[in-house]
Amino acid sequence: ANLEDVAPRLRGEARTLYSVLAGTPLSALKKIPAHRYCRAMPNLAAEAGASMTSLVGDADISEQAMALFNTIGSTLWLGSEKELDIATALAGSGPAYLALIAEALTDGAVREGLKRSDAVELMRGLFKGFGALIQETHPAVLKDNVMSPGGTTAAGYGAMEESGVRNACMEAIRAAHEKAKALK
Numbered sequence: 001a002n003l004e005d006v007a008p009r010l011r012g013e014a015r016t017l018y019s020v021l022a023g024t025p026l027s028a029l030k031k032i033p034a035h036r037y038c039r040a041m042p043n044l045a046a047e048a049g050a051s052m053t054s055l056v057g058d059a060d061i062s063e064q065a066m067a068l069f070n071t072i073g074s075t076l077w078l079g080s081e082k083e084l085d086i087a088t089a090l091a092g093s094g095p096a097y098l099a100l101i102a103e104a105l106t107d108g109a110v111r112e113g114l115k116r117s118d119a120v121e122l123m124r125g126l127f128k129g130f131g132a133l134i135q136e137t138h139p140a141v142l143k144d145n146v147m148s149p150g151g152t153t154a155a156g157y158g159a160m161e162e163s164g165v166r167n168a169c170m171e172a173i174r175a176a177h178e179k180a181k182a183l184k
Contacts, residue, residue, distance in 0.1 A: 015035050023085075036060070089179075106119045
């Protein structure tokens, strides 16, 4: 069911209406009577209690909203719906992008001769360790700490740059942001 189908069926007035409907602006949510409104964009990691949820809405409920969504991971209160659309493109869609990278890296290791099961185990360990490191260290610093002059990482990194990985990632955010804007 969508908002147009559900809204007329609701009775009474909510204290706060929270919505996880992508592309449904606050103005559309106001078809449902409530004192306060909040849009939330959790991501797939909510299944593991590790979502990165973006929020926007009535500023006086920001602390309440963040406390609620912190129960499924981390939250970030944003200043506008435009920012929420961009956050949707990054954190909302991001698990799919990282899954593609994880799968591609694993496939590359298999292509070079590693058993699939070993490649998957190594990839999972890589993402687990990287997840901890990225919490405290800027990505450029992590890269510089691994890449030695003329080494294996530099060779692989160069191949990724030549293949346009950086631009592909940036274009993924642009395309997803455009789609989020078009949903309204």
